[in-house]
Every structure is written in C-alpha cells, then in structure tokens.
Amino acid sequence: MILKSNCGMGADTFNVLIDGLFKSEMIEDALNLYDEMTQRRILPTKITYTVVISGMCRAKRTHDAHRMFELMKTRGCQPDSATYNALLDGFCKCGQIDEAFKLFKSFRDDGYNVGIRGFGCLIDGLIKAKRISGAEKLFQQVLDAGLVPDIILYTIMMRGLTELGRMEDATNMLRDMIGKGLLDEARSLELEISQHNQFPNSCTYTILICGLCRNGLLGEAQEIFNGMEKLNCSPSVVTFNALIDGLCKAAKVDEARLMLHKMEIGRNPSLFLRLSQGTDRVLDSASLHKKVETLVESGLIHKAYKLLIQLADSGVVPNIKTYNTLINGMCKDGQVDRALKVFEELKHKGHFPDSVTYATLIEGLQRVDREGDAYKLFKHMNENGCKPSASVYKTLMTWSCRRRKTSxxxxxxxxxxxxxxxxxxxxxxxxxxxxxxxxxxxxxxxxxxxxxxxxxxxxxxxxxxxxxxxxxxxxxxxxxxxxxxxxxxxxxSAPGCVKLIEALCSEGNLGKAVDVFLYTIERGYKLMPRVCNGLLQRLLGSKERAVVAFELLDKMKSVGYDLNSCVHHNTRFLIRHRYNERKSENVLSAAR
Incomplete structure (x- = not known):
C-alpha cells in the first residue's frame, strides 16, 4: 500500500521493510524490494547492504551474500564492522570454515581488523566443525595479539572443551575468566542475547554444568551450581534440567526431586520468612532447610514438597522437560508409583504431558510387568488429545515382542x-x-x-x-x-542380527548364522564376544565346519576385531585342537 501510494519513501523505510521480510524468511520478496529500491533511484546505504548480506547468510545463500559485499565495495560504499562480521558469521554458521578463513585473510588485506567478535565467529565455527585444535590455536593467536577475550569467546571455548569431555581445561578457563573480572562485565552484554539465546554468564555456567554431568562429575557440577549464587548469577531452567538429569542418572532421585522443589520456590531466602507452621516456626532459610531435611529423612517427601510450594510465588518455574527428567529417573529407579504421582501433580499445576512423558511412563510400567496399566495409560493419552508418537508405539511393540506377542x-x-x-x-x-x-x-x-x-x-x-x-x-x-x-x-540393526544368529545357532542352521555374521561385518558392527564365541565354538565343534571358523577369524581380524581379548579360553582350546588336527593331516598327506 505504501509503495502504491507514491509516498516519499527513503532508504531508512526500505531498510526496515527489507529487514522484516528477511527475518520472516520471505527471501525473494526482500530481494524484489531491494531491486525496487534501486529502480526508484534510491541509493542503498551501508545499512541496506548489511541487512541484505545478513539476510542472505541466514538463508544459507552465502555466495550471493559475498557477491553483494563485492558489489557494495565497487559502488563506493565502504563496509563497516557490522557488514564484515555479518558476512564472516554467515560463512561460519553454514559450516564453510575454509571459505571463512579466506574471507578473514581478505579482510585483513583490506586493512580491516575483525576484532574479538570476528575471532569469536571463526572459533565458534571451528568448534561446531569439531576442529577443536584449530580453535585452540586461534584462541592463542587472540592472546598473542594482545586482544582480551570477552565472556562470549570464553563461553564458546568452554562449550567446545566440555563437548570433548575436557572438563579440567574448561574449569580452568572459567577460573581464568573470573580472575579477569569478566563476570562483573556480563550485564553490559545484554545486546548479545539475540545472537546467543540466553544471558552470557548464565549460559557459561550452564555449559559447564551440562558437560560435568554428562561426564559423570556430579559433585563438581553441584559445586559450580552452588557457586553461581555467590556471584549473583541466576540459574536458568536449562541449568536446573541438566543437574536434575545428572542426579537421576546417578540414582539420586530424592536429591533430584528436592532440586525440582528448589527450582519452584526460587533462590530468594526472604521468601522463606513468610512461612510458619504453628509453634514450629520457620524463621529463615537455615531453619526451613533443616525442616525439609528432617521430613525427607523421615520419608515424608510429599509433605516436604507441600511445605515448599506454599512459597512458590516467584523463581524459575519448572517446564515439562524438567518433569520428564524426574519421571524418567524415578521409572529407571523402579519408583513407578512415585513417577505416576508426579505425573498427576504436573497436570494439577497446569502443565500438559507430552509424548515423551507418556512414553517414559509406559516404558516404566512395562519394566515392572504392569502391562495392563501401560495400555490404560496409552488409552488415556489418546483420550486426552495427545497423539501418540511413533516412539510410543515402538515401546509397546518392543515389550509385546519380549512377551512373544509378535502379532x-x-x-x-x-x-x-x-x-x-x-x-x-x-x-x-x-x-x-x-x-x-x-x-x-x-x-x-x-x-x-x-x-x-x-x-x-x-x-x-x-x-x-x-x-x-x-x-x-x-x-x-x-x-x-x-x-x-x-x-x-x-x-x-546389530541387536536384530545378534538375536537371529543366536536363534539360528540354537537350531543348528550354522550356514545361515555365518551369512548373518558376515552381514554384520559388512555393516561395520562389532558384536559382543559372547556372540562371536558362541558361533565359533559351534563351527569348531565339527571337523567339516572348522575351516569356516578359521576363515571367519581371518575376516574378523581384518576388520579390526581384537582377537586376543575377544576369543575366550574354551574357543582357543578348540582352535588349537583343530589346528593341530589339520597339521597332522598335512604331515600324513605329505608322507604318502
């Protein structure tokens, strides 16, 4: 309507419209509007070019973005830091790291210093491409050049180190960052939220906690979590989820549940002062903690939970993922009834169970041989408008097969x-x-x-x-x-092949069992020693089939099986017996 009315639109108006179209993923419309802008003889500004370059990078049209960058320069419009970084970031996010480094070199040849943000883009790209050694070298170049890494660059590096399980290096980097006082400066980085999805200092701790939990270092993760409060850094839902998941995997279900309670009431001690229980008054956070601890030790988990939620008027509210983590931990610990109570609880609090919630509970019920209850829950799922996913059906199918109900x-x-x-x-x-x-x-x-x-x-x-x-x-x-x-x-799948090999061996159909074993080798599967030895021993049990066993051993060795650790003592005895037997036959044959 604006275009048709012939209003005097300037470059600023076009910039806003073009940017909006790109962000709405209406790429062709955005480019058509750019063409119309030039047809109206409105000269694109530095901002126009940057918006178009950034939009095309987001649409993974990096080479078109680079052509626009070159066009910008030929038309005498000098790129600024936003333009350079938008193009560099685009190539990195599309995984075109080698091309990004060529750009980086050309930028420096043009006399432009990319600064800490440009280095951050390249290091982030290297880490996402699993090139951590290259990222570490570039990070060292940043230090050698006298540049001071910011909290975002530290966070990128720590994420890469934790993904590789190098928790000690990541923790040392965190200490180095705190020593330089960077966490105090984190609040000035709110403009970076749109590019990093969460507040940088909370994100940094969350990355470390996730990595520590994933590597089984739960104590260290809890220590860092507790240290966040001292630095006025509030944990996010993701932080809580990581720690709850770690506690559940370590079979510390009660501690995980208390972490959920802590998440619901928030971390503000002043909230605790509003609670009193008759003559046994809760006066501060310490007395509340003592009371909750006493209730938990007495097995009154639900009462402790009820006590805590009376103060749930602020703090981080658990999402469905948090509940799913807790339910999963309880089911794996055999506490299915408690998991079902949490399931009812989350519904009362206005949360809607998703397919993961139902799948976890159905699996848990099947594990404790409550098939009827599992199917009731499956029916309940349909009736409540939660369409069962393929994984739910496959869970039911798996357990039906285990009960020999293939039909x-x-x-x-x-x-x-x-x-x-x-x-x-x-x-x-x-x-x-x-x-x-x-x-x-x-x-x-x-x-x-x-x-x-x-x-x-x-x-x-x-x-x-x-x-x-x-x-x-x-x-x-x-x-x-x-x-x-x-x-x-x-x-x-490998489990399918294993079951088939074992079934064929039981029936004496060793020819087909060998065929299936060879299939696993072609697929690159490495079967458990128990399966390999079972087949080899049956083959070596017959003089005629022993030659097939020797061929199979050669094949296993050629594809990387460690025969020293894989082949059991009884199998070795049979191998030596058949080998000596063949050797004797060869000597007799030669004598004749």
Missing part, C-alpha cells in the same frame, strides 16, 4: 500407520489381509513396498519384528524376513 506388535504398527494422513489405504488393507492369513513375509513385503516410497522411512518397526520373531522361536519366518529386508536395502 500384537505388528497390529500396533498398522494402527499407527492408519492414524497418519497420506498413507495409502488400499495398500494398508492389502497388508492387513496378508497378516490375517498368517503370511508374515508377504505382509512385510507389502508394507515395505509402501513405506520405501516415503521420505520419512523408519526401519525401527521391522527390526523390532525381527527380534520378536526370534524371541518367539519363529526362526524360519525370521530368516525369510531378514532376506526381504536385505532385498529392500533396509538396514538390520
């Missing part, structure tokens, strides 16, 4: 497929007919002919069925299914 597992997947839009109705009906007749092989073939046309093909259900058939001792059907999957180039 139930197949039916569950058909139910899931019927719930999806765009699936071929006639093809599904055809599959169902084969399945009803008991022709499992044709049912799988029919389903594959339909599924292989889809972009989102999932091999998971086929591997679950294969394992289920082996567990149900339907080995003939399992090997035919394996052949069909091979025919359609569907990757059979």
């Amino acid at each position: 139930v597992a197949f039916g569950l997947w058909l139910e899931y497929l019927r719930s999806l839009a765009g699936r071929e109705g006639e093809a599904l009906k055809s599959t169902e007919k084969y399945f009803e007749k008991g022709d499992f092989e044709m049912a799988v073939r029919s389903l594959l002919e339909m599924d292989m046309k889809l972009v989102d093909f999932d091999s998971g259900p086929y591997n679950i069925w294969l394992v289920g058939l082996c567990q149900s001792n339907r080995v003939d059907v399992a090997i035919r299914t394996f052949s069909v999957l091979e025919e359609f180039n569907v990757v059979v």
Whole structure:
C-alpha cells in the first residue's frame, strides 16, 4: 500500500521493510524490494547492504551474500564492522570454515581488523566443525595479539572443551575468566542475547554444568551450581534440567526431586520468612532447610514438597522437560508409583504431558510387568488429545515382542500407520489381509513396498519384528524376513542380527548364522564376544565346519576385531585342537 501510494519513501523505510521480510524468511520478496529500491533511484546505504548480506547468510545463500559485499565495495560504499562480521558469521554458521578463513585473510588485506567478535565467529565455527585444535590455536593467536577475550569467546571455548569431555581445561578457563573480572562485565552484554539465546554468564555456567554431568562429575557440577549464587548469577531452567538429569542418572532421585522443589520456590531466602507452621516456626532459610531435611529423612517427601510450594510465588518455574527428567529417573529407579504421582501433580499445576512423558511412563510400567496399566495409560493419552508418537508405539511393540506377542506388535504398527494422513489405504488393507492369513513375509513385503516410497522411512518397526520373531522361536519366518529386508536395502540393526544368529545357532542352521555374521561385518558392527564365541565354538565343534571358523577369524581380524581379548579360553582350546588336527593331516598327506 505504501509503495502504491507514491509516498516519499527513503532508504531508512526500505531498510526496515527489507529487514522484516528477511527475518520472516520471505527471501525473494526482500530481494524484489531491494531491486525496487534501486529502480526508484534510491541509493542503498551501508545499512541496506548489511541487512541484505545478513539476510542472505541466514538463508544459507552465502555466495550471493559475498557477491553483494563485492558489489557494495565497487559502488563506493565502504563496509563497516557490522557488514564484515555479518558476512564472516554467515560463512561460519553454514559450516564453510575454509571459505571463512579466506574471507578473514581478505579482510585483513583490506586493512580491516575483525576484532574479538570476528575471532569469536571463526572459533565458534571451528568448534561446531569439531576442529577443536584449530580453535585452540586461534584462541592463542587472540592472546598473542594482545586482544582480551570477552565472556562470549570464553563461553564458546568452554562449550567446545566440555563437548570433548575436557572438563579440567574448561574449569580452568572459567577460573581464568573470573580472575579477569569478566563476570562483573556480563550485564553490559545484554545486546548479545539475540545472537546467543540466553544471558552470557548464565549460559557459561550452564555449559559447564551440562558437560560435568554428562561426564559423570556430579559433585563438581553441584559445586559450580552452588557457586553461581555467590556471584549473583541466576540459574536458568536449562541449568536446573541438566543437574536434575545428572542426579537421576546417578540414582539420586530424592536429591533430584528436592532440586525440582528448589527450582519452584526460587533462590530468594526472604521468601522463606513468610512461612510458619504453628509453634514450629520457620524463621529463615537455615531453619526451613533443616525442616525439609528432617521430613525427607523421615520419608515424608510429599509433605516436604507441600511445605515448599506454599512459597512458590516467584523463581524459575519448572517446564515439562524438567518433569520428564524426574519421571524418567524415578521409572529407571523402579519408583513407578512415585513417577505416576508426579505425573498427576504436573497436570494439577497446569502443565500438559507430552509424548515423551507418556512414553517414559509406559516404558516404566512395562519394566515392572504392569502391562495392563501401560495400555490404560496409552488409552488415556489418546483420550486426552495427545497423539501418540511413533516412539510410543515402538515401546509397546518392543515389550509385546519380549512377551512373544509378535502379532500384537505388528497390529500396533498398522494402527499407527492408519492414524497418519497420506498413507495409502488400499495398500494398508492389502497388508492387513496378508497378516490375517498368517503370511508374515508377504505382509512385510507389502508394507515395505509402501513405506520405501516415503521420505520419512523408519526401519525401527521391522527390526523390532525381527527380534520378536526370534524371541518367539519363529526362526524360519525370521530368516525369510531378514532376506526381504536385505532385498529392500533396509538396514538390520546389530541387536536384530545378534538375536537371529543366536536363534539360528540354537537350531543348528550354522550356514545361515555365518551369512548373518558376515552381514554384520559388512555393516561395520562389532558384536559382543559372547556372540562371536558362541558361533565359533559351534563351527569348531565339527571337523567339516572348522575351516569356516578359521576363515571367519581371518575376516574378523581384518576388520579390526581384537582377537586376543575377544576369543575366550574354551574357543582357543578348540582352535588349537583343530589346528593341530589339520597339521597332522598335512604331515600324513605329505608322507604318502
């Protein structure tokens, strides 16, 4: 409307509109508006070029952005730091690190010093490309050049170090950063939030805590978490989630639950002063802590929780991910009833369970042999408008197969497929007919002919069925299914191959077992020694098949199996026996 009204629009107006279109991912519209701007003989400014370059980089059209950069210079418009950094950052974020370094060199040749932010872009790109040694060298160049790394650059480096499990180096870098007083300057960096998604100092601690928890260094993670308060650095939901997840994985479920309570009430001690319990008054944070500790030690976790939530009028509110972490920890610890209580609790607080919540609880119920309750929860999930994901169906299928209910597992997947839009109705009906007749092989073939046309093909259900058939001792059907999957180039998982090898060995079908083992070698799987020795011992048990065992050993060695650690004592005895037997036969043959 503005364009049609012939209002006197200047470059500033066009800049705002072009920037808005790029940010809305309307790339062609933004470029058309840029063309219209030039057609109206409105000269693009430095800001115009920077907006277009930045927008094209976000759209991963880095080479077009570079051409615009060169056009800008030829038209006599001198780039500024924002332009240089936008282009450099764009190449780095698209993973074009080598091209970014060429740009970096050309910028320096032009006399432009990229500064700490430019180095930060390159180091971030190197870390994301898993080139940590290059990132460390460049970071050292920053120090050698006399530049002072800012909190963002420190955070980038610490993220890379923690991802590699180099927690000591990351912690030392944090100490170095604190020693330089950079955390005191963090609050002046609020303008960086849009590019780093969270406040830098909180982000720094969160990266370290996540890394420490991931590497099993829970004590160190808790120490850093507690130290955040001393520096007036508030933990985010992500920080709490990382620590709760770490506690759950360390089987410290009660501590994880208390961390959830702490998250809900916030970290402000003045809140505690508002609570009193009759004559047993809570006067400060220490007395509250003592009371909660006493309740927890007495096993009154829920009462402790109720005491805490009376003060939940501020602080970081747990999200569904936090609850899912806690529920997962409880289920793995066998505390399914407590997990179900938390499930009810989160609903009362206005949270909506997602597919992960239901999948975790269904898995937990199945683990403690409460199949009926698991299916009730599955039904509840549908009734409450939470559409079960493929992972929920696959969880139910896996447990059905473990209980030798392969037909139930197949039916569950058909139910899931019927719930999806765009699936071929006639093809599904055809599959169902084969399945009803008991022709499992044709049912799988029919389903594959339909599924292989889809972009989102999932091999998971086929591997679950294969394992289920082996567990149900339907080995003939399992090997035919394996052949069909091979025919359609569907990757059979390592667990599927293991189950099939073991089932074939049990039936004495060693030829097929060897074929499947060779398939695992082609796929690059390394099977457990138990499986390898089971097959080798059966082959070596027969003089005629011993030669196949020796060939298999040569093949295993050629693909990197460590035979010294892999081959068991009993297998070695059989190998020596068959080797000496062959040696004796060769001597006798030579004597004749």
